[in-house]
Structure formats: C-alpha cells, structure tokens
Amino acid sequence: MTVGAWDAFFLVVHRELCLSFRRPEQLFQPLVFFLIVTTLFPLGLSLQLSALRDIAPGVLWVAALLASLLSLDSLFKSDADDGTLEQLALSGQGLTLIVVAKTCSHWLVTGLALVVVSPIVGTALGIPTHAFATMMLSLALGTLTLSWLGAIGAGLTIGLRRGNVLLSLIVLPLATPLLIFGAAATDRAISGTSTAGAIYFLAALCVFTCTLAPWAATAALRITLE
Amino acid sequence: MLQGVSIEVHPRELLHVSGPNGTGKTTLLRVMSGLLRPEQGSVTWRGQSIVQQRTEYQAVLAYAAHEPALKGDLTALENLHFSVGLKRRTSAAELHAALERAGVAACAELPARVLSAGQRRRVSLARVLAMQASVWLLDEPYANLDAAGSELVSELLQAHVEQGGLALVVAHRDLALHCQVRRLELNS
Amino acid sequence: MWTWFYKLASPPYVYGVAAAFVPWLLGFAALAIGYGLIAGLGIAPADYQQGEAFRMIYVHVPGALLSLTVYTVMAVASGIALIWRIKVGHAVAAAAAPIGASFAILALITGSLWGKPMWGTYWAWDPRLTSELILLFLYVGVMSLRSAFEDPLRGDRAAALLAVVGVVNVPIVHFSVVWWNSLHQGATIVKLAAPSMPGSMLWPLLSMWLGFMLFFGAVLCMRLQAEVLNRERQASWVREAIK
C-alpha cells in the first residue's frame, strides 16, 4: 500500500504545477521581468543593433539569472507559511525527494519558460538566429543549475523576513561561473566559433550541482525547519 | 523549554496534554513527530529511535498542526489527494468518504481559501482519517469548531483508540471521552 | 577514543586556551611582521621589471592568501560543527568571518593600488582580483545570513552550511574567472608572486605571511573568546572565567 518514490515524485510535481497554474500571474511575472530588464538595456545605452550584439549575451544572461532568482524566494516559503511543508516533511517519503520534486517543478515553470521566450529577447537584442540553439541550450543548463543553487539559498532563508534580498546576496556569487560560461557560449555562437568548451563546462557544472545540491538543500531545510 | 518530560503511550491509549500557554505543548508534539530534534533525550517507537526509522514511523503517523495546513488555491479534495497520496495509495472515493465522515463532503470541490476556519479544521481532520495512521498527534483539534464539531472530534478520537490506535492530543478543554485517557499537565 | 576531541572542544577549555594564546601569538606576529617590514622595505632589492612598486607584494600577497586560508578555516570549522554537532565549531566560524572579510578588503585595495602603476588603471578585472571580490561577497553572505536569524543556534547552522557550500564553489569560481580572463585578454598582464624569486625578496614575503597567520591566530582567539561567552552566558564556568 505504500507509495513508490517515482509516484511520490510525480505527485509532488503535479501538485506544484497545479499550484503554479492556479496563479498564472505569478507564472508570468518572471517572464515579464526578463523582458522588461532586457528592454531597459537598449534604452539606457541607446546603441545600434550591431553594437548591441556585443553586449547581448551578457545582458541576456544577467536578466535570465535575476528573473529565475526572483521566483525562488517562494520555493519553500509559501509551503512553510501555511504549514503544508511540515505535512510534506512527515509524508514518509524523505525530505530529499520532496526537495528534488519541488526544485524540478520550479525549473519547469521558470527556467524552461525563460528558455522558451529567450528567442524573442534574442531577436530584440540582435542575436542572429543561427545562435539560438546554443543560446537556448546554455540557458537550459544554466537555469537548472541556478534552480539548484537557489534551492539551497531558499532553504536557508525560509524563516526570514527580508529573505528575498538575502537570497540574492548568497546565491549570486555562487552563480558567477554560470554567467561566465553561459554568456561565453552565447557569445561564441554569435561569432560562429566553437562553443563546445563552454557548453561542456556548463554541463559539468550542471551535473555536479544536481548531484550535490539536493543533499545541501535538504540539510538547509532541516536547519530552518527544526 | 521542556525539560525532564518523560512519557510513554501505548496502543488503545490517549494522552491529553494540557497546560498554560508557552509551556511547550506544541514543541512536545513537534518533537514526538520528529520535526524537531530534542537537544537531549530521544523519541522511540517500538523500542527504536524514530531517527533511525524515519520512513517507517512516518508511514503510521498522522500529524495535525495548530494551523490546518491547507493550500488555499487547491480544493479540499486536492489538498487531501496531494498529502495523503504521498503516504498511501488512495482513491477519490476513499478521500470523499473521509470528507464525508468529517462532515465537509459538500466542500470537496471548493478551494480551501473560501472555506471557514471551522470547515478547514474539519478538512484537516479528514486528512488525519484518510491517512489511516495508528499514531495521531493532534494540536488543538477542537479549535474553531462548533458544538457539533467538537462532538465529532471526540467521536473520532474514541473510535481511533478503540480500534487499537494511540493519540496525543493537545487541548485546553477537558475531553469527555469514554476511553482510557491519561493527562499530562505541563507547567513552567 | 573521541573523548580527547570533545574535551578539546568543550567551551571552558577553548576559552582558557584561547585566552592563554593571545599574547604569545601577538608577540610572535609582531616579530615576524617587523622583520618582514624591515627586510621587505629596506633590504630586498628592487625588482628589475616593476622597480620599487613590487614592494606592495609584502602586504598584498599575505592578505590575499590569508583571506583564502581564513575561509577554509571557517568552512572546516563549520563542517565539524554540522557533522558532529560541536558548538565550538560555530564559534570558530563566527569569529573567523569578519577577520577573513577584512583581509579580502585589504587584498582588494592593495591589489588595485598595485594595479595603477602596473596596468595604468585601478581596476582591470584581473582574474585574481575578480575572484577575490567574489570571495568577499561570499564572506558578506555568510555574515549576513548568520545575523539575519533571531535564533542564534539556527543562524549558526545556516551560516555553517553556506560556508561549506561556498568552499566547494571557491575553486570553481576561480577557475572559471581565469578561463574567462584568458578569453578576453590573452596572457596575464603581470605575474604576481613568481616562484623564481631570489631569497632576499622571498624571505621577507614568507616572514610577512607567517606574521599575518600568527596575527590572524591572535585575533581569532580574542573573537573566539567573545563568541564562546555569547553562546554560554548561563554556564557555571563563566563566573570563574570573567573575574
């Protein structure tokens, strides 16, 4: 009669997706934020599209990281506030599984969504279409890694009143390698040189983070729940 | 907080924890559930520490905190589905039956945010029922309930204990039950 | 077998040892830094490339090395505190953080002062300086997280976990910054501590480094006493200790 790990995983993912789609405005906020920030750069710099292309990878990546971070704050917080996190923690499924399922769902509704709208932003910033594939692949890897780093930070800042600012403060320095490799991959794709090195590094970071971060995020949750 | 408390609860027994505010009643329940790790001492179940058998212990445990722990955006039935479903395989009919028993079958398809405080309490009781657990840890189950609701809680507790379960109940009021009730009075 | 470990980690013992060590560490630190200053500023010959400007190495490099060492000390103490639930570990980590942050600031300021005559600008996004800056952000994160919690116990453990996560990240950050730099600027502009340094230049540097280490030890012991006291205010041994 007990529930297997996969069933439990999909049940939690289903729950998270249900909750996200009941509040569509929260679903769109990070995307709109992403679009607004990338619109502000060309306006603030008033450059030609050709000159914009040089800074496009950096702008795109910084905006994507910030947008993805924006919604991380509520990853565990809303569940902690209404007490459902305690129910999840006592569900007999192990906290790590819950953490993995919640973080994957977070990536599905923010990271993957950012990847999907990135061609629009890319076009606005003058990124040529032949670079889109690399740009989207690097964004997918980068946002997944960031979701995991953010899960650790979100676990650590659950009970705090000004948690959102603190979350950015502790997660962004950890995310610098993502920005470096991600922007470099996009940059090289635009100029048409080999992107393999940067993509491999991003993939390695992603695998490394996905193996270690679940334990760290679980430990973080236990610290703040206890 | 909470020093020198030693309790033992057996099947077919109910422990009624009472005492003034701030004496650690909720803390005691959280320690018993394994949410809080005691600084000293331990919690054992069937002679083994619950830390070593977290999964097994949680499988037979139903914990209802002071707040009803419902997602406002999900319906009562979905709330039950997503939390009970992690513990055991259930069917919608079973969950419906639990809601029915708690007297909130009419609210099954309503989002939890539109329910009254008393209805939410009943939904959280339905969740405890649907978990079919042998260990109940209930924090103020009588809160926000009317006379009929209180009557229902007493009935449920009584039936649970008679079927061989055990329960720890934090409550301010006296429990008018016809089963074995031990009292633990906490004071500072 | 582990009893000595726990005795070593018991607060009154740590408090006593820390108090006893401070004057010795400070004394030896003064000697080492004093020798380093005289030899570094007076005796060591000027560098054939950088002239007298290279003398900034004697405070920049020890500061930068210490900022890394202190972070490692903090992370190891945090790890010990998390795994074996030894509270003194949190006290060590809490004591180390502000010292390490101050060394990171020192390394950044002296680095940019050095950069001006060498690169013609105070800030050049040199990989070492950039990773030093990120290290400073990591320190700030750990310190703010600790102080954000009202419950000091929880704050200690949250900061400890972040310190451990951070120490895994430090080499990755450094590596990626170096990679990024090689992409933009080719070879590094200036080699800082060349291994082929003659002895008359190297000895003062080692002496300064040793002096900084001893100084860190002394300040750590002072702060550690305070952190232990803050965590054990009610304990009976405190009465004896603060007489």
Added chain:
Amino acid sequence: MTSDFWSMGGYARYVWPCYGIAGAVLAWNLWAAGRYLGAAKVRAARALAMASSEAR
C-alpha cells in the same frame, strides 16, 4: 638616502598608502576584536548578576 627610501623610486604614492591600509586593517582587527570581547564580558557579567539576584 632617506629621501630615496621615502620616494620609493617614484612609486611612493602607491606603496605608502598600500602599507597604510595594511596597518589600518590590522589595527582595526585588534581594536574591533578587543571591543567585541569586552562587550561580551560585560554582557556575561550582567547575565550572571541578574541570575544571582534572582536566586536571592
């Protein structure tokens, strides 16, 4: 000789501030740690005094 030493081969305006900052950071560390320890001792003493007055 001494003016040579102080001029640091024309780099005086970088070398001396550099050492000045280093001295300031070391001094701040000592001062802040001493103050912090002093404050902790005062607080501990106050807590002890309160505890003993309650006991009476």
